[in-house]
Amino acid sequence: MDNIPLILVLAIASYATNVNYKLENLGSKTKYNYDQEAPFVKEKKAFDFGPIDVISRQWNWEFIYPNGIHSSELHLPINKRTNFRLITDDVIHSFYIPAFRLKQDIIPGSVITYSLTPTRNGVFRLRDAMFSGAYFSQNQTNVIVESEDIFNKWINETVKKEPQNGLNPAGRLYDKRLKNGNRGWATVEPAPAPKVQDVGLEDRPHDG
Amino acid sequence: MLVRGELITPPSDLFDPTVYNGLYTMHGTVMLFLFLFPMLSGLTNLLVPPMIGAPDMAFPKLNALAFWLVPVFSIILLLSFFVPGGPASSGWWSYPPISIQNPLGKMINGEMLWITAISLSGISSIMGAVNFVTTIIRMRAPGMGFFKMPIFIWTVLAAQLLQLLGLPALTGGAIMLFFDLSFGTSFFRIEGGGDPVLFQHFFWFYSHPAVYVMVLPVFGIFSELFPVYARKPLFGYKFVAVASFGITILSLVVWVHHMFYTGTPMWMRNLFMFTTMLIAVPTGVKVFAWIATLWGGNLRLSTPMLFCLGGLFNFIFGGITGVMLATVPVDIHVGNTYFVVAHFHYIIFNTIAFGIFAGIYHWFPKFTGRMFYEGLGKVHFALTFIGATLNWLPLHWAGLLGMPRRVASYDPEFAIWNVIASIGAFILGVASIPFILNMVSSWVRGKAAPPNPWKAIGLEWLLPSPPPHENFEDDIPTVLNEPYCYGLDKPFVQDEQFYIDKSFKKH
Ligand code: HEM
Ligand SMILES: [Cu+2]
Numbered sequence: 001m002d003n004i005p006l007i008l009v010l011a012i013a014s015y016a017t018n019v020n021y022k023l024e025n026l027g028s029k030t031k032y033n034y035d036q037e038a039p040f041v042k043e044k045k046a047f048d049f050g051p052i053d054v055i056s057r058q059w060n061w062e063f064i065y066p067n068g069i070h071s072s073e074l075h076l077p078i079n080k081r082t083n084f085r086l087i088t089d090d091v092i093h094s095f096y097i098p099a100f101r102l103k104q105d106i107i108p109g110s111v112i113t114y115s116l117t118p119t120r121n122g123v124f125r126l127r128d129a130m131f132s133g134a135y136f137s138q139n140q141t142n143v144i145v146e147s148e149d150i151f152n153k154w155i156n157e158t159v160k161k162e163p164q165n166g167l168n169p170a171g172r173l174y175d176k177r178l179k180n181g182n183r184g185w186a187t188v189e190p191a192p193a194p195k196v197q198d199v200g201l202e203d204r205p206h207d208g
Numbered sequence: 209m210l211v212r213g214e215l216i217t218p219p220s221d222l223f224d225p226t227v228y229n230g231l232y233t234m235h236g237t238v239m240l241f242l243f244l245f246p247m248l249s250g251l252t253n254l255l256v257p258p259m260i261g262a263p264d265m266a267f268p269k270l271n272a273l274a275f276w277l278v279p280v281f282s283i284i285l286l287l288s289f290f291v292p293g294g295p296a297s298s299g300w301w302s303y304p305p306i307s308i309q310n311p312l313g314k315m316i317n318g319e320m321l322w323i324t325a326i327s328l329s330g331i332s333s334i335m336g337a338v339n340f341v342t343t344i345i346r347m348r349a350p351g352m353g354f355f356k357m358p359i360f361i362w363t364v365l366a367a368q369l370l371q372l373l374g375l376p377a378l379t380g381g382a383i384m385l386f387f388d389l390s391f392g393t394s395f396f397r398i399e400g401g402g403d404p405v406l407f408q409h410f411f412w413f414y415s416h417p418a419v420y421v422m423v424l425p426v427f428g429i430f431s432e433l434f435p436v437y438a439r440k441p442l443f444g445y446k447f448v449a450v451a452s453f454g455i456t457i458l459s460l461v462v463w464v465h466h467m468f469y470t471g472t473p474m475w476m477r478n479l480f481m482f483t484t485m486l487i488a489v490p491t492g493v494k495v496f497a498w499i500a501t502l503w504g505g506n507l508r509l510s511t512p513m514l515f516c517l518g519g520l521f522n523f524i525f526g527g528i529t530g531v532m533l534a535t536v537p538v539d540i541h542v543g544n545t546y547f548v549v550a551h552f553h554y555i556i557f558n559t560i561a562f563g564i565f566a567g568i569y570h571w572f573p574k575f576t577g578r579m580f581y582e583g584l585g586k587v588h589f590a591l592t593f594i595g596a597t598l599n600w601l602p603l604h605w606a607g608l609l610g611m612p613r614r615v616a617s618y619d620p621e622f623a624i625w626n627v628i629a630s631i632g633a634f635i636l637g638v639a640s641i642p643f644i645l646n647m648v649s650s651w652v653r654g655k656a657a658p659p660n661p662w663k664a665i666g667l668e669w670l671l672p673s674p675p676p677h678e679n680f681e682d683d684i685p686t687v688l689n690e691p692y693c694y695g696l697d698k699p700f701v702q703d704e705q706f707y708i709d710k711s712f713k714k715h
Contacts, residue, residue, distance in 0.1 A: 005492035009485035012535055017478045019537045029471045034398050091306045092404060094469065094544060098610020101541035105470040107405060108305055109398030112471055125619070129544040129612040131299050133306055134226045137615035177224060184224030185294025185318075186311040208610075 025102060027083075027113030038087050038111040047115055050083030055194070056093035056106050058132055059139040059170035062194035069158050072166035072200035074126060074143045076118050077151040086112040089191065096129035097143055099208035103129050118145040122207035134187035135170030142204050154198075161197040168193035169202060228616035229297035230318070234289075236300035237322065240418075241329045242282050244560065248425055249274075249336050251567055252364050254575060256340060258668035259358050261349030261685065263678040266342040270335050277332035281325040288321035296322035299614060301411060304396040304404045308389040315390065323386045330379040337371040340364055349667060349680075351687035351702075358666060358691050359448055360428030366452035367424035373460060374414040374421075381410030405470055412463035420459045423555065424452060426563030427494055430516055433570055434498050435692045436664040437513035438505025442692040443497045454490030462487060468539045477536050484534035491527060495520070510662075511585030512570040518593050519562030526554030529604065546625075547607025553600045565592070565643075572650075573657030577674045580654060584646040591639035598632025659711035665691040665700050670707040 030041050038053075052074070053064040063071045076082055086095055088106040095114070096103035099122075104114050128139035146154070170190040177184060253271070257264055265271045288295040295318035298307040307319055344365050348357070384395040385407060394400025396407045435442045442448060464472060464480035472480075498520060507513065529551040533539050542548065565588075572580050602625040607613075611622045618626070660669040667687070671679060685701035693700065701707060 005488045006486075009488045009531060010482075012531065013478075013482050013485045016481060016535045016537055020474060020478060023537065024474075026471070026474065029473075031403075091309070092303060092470075096544070096610070096612065098541070098545075101537075103469050103540055103543065107471055109403070110471065125610070127610065127612050131229075131301075131303075131306065131614040133298075133309070134229060136229075137225065137612075137617045173225075185226040185230050185297060186292070187226045188309050188311045 025114055025116055026104065027115060029107070029110050029112045031110050034109055038085065040085075041111065041113055043083065043113060045115075047083040048080035049077060050115070051085045051113070052082065053085045053087060054095055054106070056086075056088045056095070056128065056139075057191040057194075058090050058188060059128070059135040059190055060166065060168045060194060061126065061139070061141045062166065062196060065155065067155065067159055069155065069198070070163060070166075070194060070196040071158065071198040072194065072196050073141055073198060073204075075151060075154055075198075076143060076145050077148045078118055078121055078145050080148070081115055081117045084114045084116075086114055090188075091132050092130045093128045093132050093139065094130035095126070097124055097126050099124035099143075105130050118143075121145050121147065123204055124208050125206050135173060135190060138169040138173060141167055142200065142206060158197045163195040163197055164199060165193040166196035166199045167202055225616040226294065226297060229299075229614070230295045232614060233297050233299050233322075234285075234295050237285065237296070237326075239556075240300065241326065242278075242285065244422055244556070245329070245333065246278050247564060248422060249333075251564065252340065252425060255360065255571065255668070256343060256364060257347075258574075258671055258675050258679050259361055259666060260344065260347060260352060261667045261680055261687075262343060262347035263681065265339050266347060267339050270339050274332045274335040274339070277328055277335075281328035281332070284321050284328070285325035288318040288325075291316055291318055291321065294318055301408075301415075302385065303411075304385060304388060304407050305398070307385065308397065310389060320386070320390060323382050323389070327379055327382045327386070330375050330382070333371055334375050334379075337368040337375075340368040341372065349684045349687050355446060355449065356687050356690045357449070358428075359431035359442065359445070359452075360425065362449045362452045363424040363428030363431075366456045367421045370417045370421050370424075370456050370459065374417040377410050378414035378418075381407055381414075384410075405467075408467055408470060409463070412466045413460075416463040416466065417456075417459045419552070419555065420455055422560050424455065426519070426560050426567075427452070429563045429567045429570075430498055430520060431494070432666070433512055433516045433566055434501045435694055436570075436662050437508045437510065437516070438502050439508075439694050440501055440505045441694055441696060442690075443500035444493070445690055445692055447493050448497045451490035451493040454493075455487065458483065458487045458490065465534055465539070468536050469543055481534055481536050485531065488527070488531060495524060495527070510569075511580075511582060511589055512566045514586065514589045515562045515566035515569065515592075518589065519559045519566065522554055522558035522562065522596070526551060526559060529554065541610075542607050544613055545607035546603045546611045546613055546622075549613050550600045550603035550607060553603075558596045558600065562592070562596075565589075568647075570662070571668075572647075573661050574668055574671075574673050574675070576651050576654075577657050578650050578654035579657050579661065580646050580650040584642045588639060588642040588646065591635055591642070595632050595635030595637075595639050599629050599636060600632070602626075602628040602632075659708075665693065667691075667701075670701070670704075670711050672711050672713070 027043055028041050032039050055062040063074050086106040088108050092105055092107060094103050094105045102116060122145055124143045126141050126143050128136060171193055174190045292314060293312045310317055344361055387393040388395055388397050394402040396402045396404045431442055431448055462480060462484040464476060465484045468477050533551055569585055606622045606625040611618055657673045659673050685707050687701055689698045689700055691700055
C-alpha cells in the first residue's frame with residue numbers, strides 16, 4: 001500500500017525524462033566577458049533555420065535575423081527547427097511563449113542557445129516570465145508563426161526597410177509617469193526603443 | 209487585499225507598477241518572516257515544554273533574545289516603506305541583478321534594509337532552533353523515550369534541525385548580496401566576473417527546506433488532533449514519526465526544482481526531478497496514516513477538527529500540483545506563472561494556516577483557561593474555506609493559460625479568474641472578523657475550561673488550565689506509552705488518576 005506513491009512518482013519521472021530528451025530545447029550556456037559581444041558557439045546539432053538573436057532588455061525585446069534584419073516581433077517559419085541565441089543587456093529575463101509551453105531564462109553574462117520547432121500557424125504572446133522590475137508586465141511581444149513562403153517574403157521585404165523605433169510600451173508608460181510628476185517608487189530608466197526594420201503591432205490580436 | 213484590488217482589473221490603474229512591485233515583495237516577506245515564522249515559533253514555544261514535561265525551554269535567556277529580535281527586524285523592514293525610493297521591490301527571492309540595481313544609488317535603500325531584516329530573522333531562527341533541539345533532546349519527562357514522544361515533538365525536532373542545516377546558506381547568501389549591493393563586490397555581479405545564478409542556489413538551498421520548516425509542525429498538529437477527534441490511535445505511529453526525518457533529509461536535496469528553466473543542464477534537471485518526487489513517499493506515508501486514523505473513527509466535527517480536515521483536503525490537492533511542478537516538462541510551462549502562486553498558497557495558507565488555526569482552537573482552553581464559542585468557530589471555518597478556495601483554485605487556470613506571476617497588469621483573457629480570486633480574498637478578509645471576535649470575547653469572559661475538555665491524551669492535558677508557571681515543577685509523571693492509545697487499555701503515565709485529580713486542584 002505504501003509503495004503506491006513510490007511507483008506512481010517513479011513512473012511519472014521516467015516518462016518525463018523521456019519527454020525531456022525528446023524536446024531537447026536547451027543547447028549550451030557560454031559565459032562571456034560583460035563588455036564584449038556575445039560569442040557564437042558552434043552547435044553539435046544541425047538546425048533548419050537560425051540562429052536568431054533574442055535580445056531582452058528592461059523592458060523591450062529585439063530579434064536579429066541571420067541576414068541582419070532587426071525586428072520587434074518574432075517571425076518564425078512553421079515546422080522548421082529554429083535555433084536562438086538568448087541574450088540579455090541587463091537583468092535576468094525569461095523567454096516564455098505560453099502557447100508553445102516553453103520557457104527559458106536569459107542570464108546576464110551568458111549566451112544560451114535554444115531551439116524549438118513551431119507546429120501551428122498563428123499569433124502567440126511572448127511574455128517575460130522572470131520578474132525584471134518596474135515595467136515587467138509590459139515586457140511582451142508577439143510571435144508570428146507562418147508558412148515558409150510568407151516567412152521568406154517577410155524576410156525579403158523587411159531587409160529593404162529603414163530602421164526606426166520599435167515596440168517599447170514601457171518607455172511610453174515611463175514618459176507618462178515623468179509627465180505626472182515622477183511619483184511612485186524608484187525604478188531604473190527603461191532602455192531606449194530598439195532600432196528595427198519591422199516595428200510590429202502592439203495590440204495584434206493573438207491566438208494564445 | 210491591496211494586491212488583489214489592483215489585480216481585479218487588467219490594466220494597472222490603482223497605482224504605479226513600481227508601487228505594486230514593492231507591495232507584493234513586502235506582502236511575501238511580511239507574511240513569511242513577520243507572520244508565519246513567528247506565529248509557528250510562538251506556538252512551538254508554548255507547546256514544547258508542557259508536552260514533554262519540561263518546566264521551561266533549555267536556555268530561557270537565548271529564547272528571550274530570539275524573541276526580541278522579531279520586533280527589531282520587523283521595525284527595520286517596515287521602516288523601509290519610508291526611505292527614498294520605497295521598500296525592496298525585487299520579490300521575496302531578491303534575485304540579483306535586479307535586487308542590486310539600486311536606482312537612486314543611495315547607501316540606505318529599501319533593498320538594504322530588507323537584507324538586514326532577513327539576516328536578523330535568520331539569526332533569531334538559528335538561536336531558536338538551538339534552543340528547541342536542546343530542550344527536546346535533554347529535558348523530556350522520565351520514561352519518554354524517542355518512540356513515546358508526541359508526533360508534534362518529532363516534527364518540531366525535524367523542522368528545527370532543518371533550520372540549523374539550511375539557514376547558514378541563506379544567511380551567507382544574504383551577506384554576500386549585501387556586500388554586492390552596498391560595497392560593490394562581485395559575488396553575483398557579472399561586471400566583476402560574478403555569477404547571478406549562484407545566488408539562486410544559496411537562496412533555494414535554504415528556501416525550499418524553509419517551506420518544510422513551516423509545514424512539518426502542521427503535520428504534527430494534524431497527527432495530534434486526528435486521534436483526539438476520531439477517538440482512535442494514530443495509525444502507524446512509528447512510521448509517521450520517522451517519516452518526519454525522511455522529509456528533513458530529502459528536502460535538503462531538491463532545491464534545483466526551483467531552477468528548472470534557468471539554464472540548468474538536462475542531467476541535473478532529471479536528477480532533481482527524481483529527488484523531488486521521492487518526497488512524495490514520506491509525505492504519502494503521513495497522508496495514508498491520517499486517513500487510516502480517520503477511517504471508521506467516531507468523528508467529532510468541532511472547529512479544530514474541521515480546520516484539520518479542511519487542511520488535509522487542501523494539502524492533498526497542493527501535493528498533487530506539487531508533483532505536477534516537479535515534473536520538468538510541466539514546470540517548464542507553468543513555472544513562474546500563477547499556477548505556482550496557486551500551488552504554494554494551497555500549501556502555505558490552505559494547509560499551514562488551516563493547521564495553525566486548528567492548533568489555536570485546540571489548545572486555546574489549555575493556555576487561556578477559557579472555552580471558545582463553537583458557533584463562531586464554525587462560521588470562521590466556513591468563511592475561511594470558501595474564501596480560500598475561491599481565492600486560489602481559479603488561479604491555477606490563469607497559470608495554465610500562461611499568466612506570469614508578479615505582474616501588475618495582465619491581458620484581458622485572464623480577467624475572469626482574477627475577478628473570482630479577488631472576491632475570494634475579500635471573503636477571507638471578512639472571515640477574520642468572527643475569529644478575532646471569538647478570541648477576544650472568549651478570552652475575556654468565556655466559560656472556565658476544565659483541564660482536559662477534549663478528553664485528549666498528552667502531558668499538557670494532565671496540567672491545570674492554564675498551566676502553572678513551571679508546568680509539573682518537580683513532580684513529573686513517568687510516561688509509559690505513546691500518547692495515542694485511544695480506546696486501548698494502556699495507561700499513558702504511571703499513577704494517571706493521581707495526576708488527573710491534581711490537575712483539577714486550583715493552584
Ligand atoms: C509539503 C509542503 C509544500 C510546501 C510548503 C510547498 C511550498 C512551495 C512554495 C512556497 C513554492 C514557491 C516558491 C516560489 O516560487 O516562490 C513551491 C514551489 C514548488 N513546489 Fe511546493 N510545496 C510543498 C509541497 C510540494 C510537493 C509535495 C512538491 C513536489 C513533490 C512540490 C514541488 C514544488 C515545485 C517543483 C515548485 C517550484 C515551482 C517553480 O517555481 O517553478 N511542492 N512550493
Ligand atoms: Cu521547493
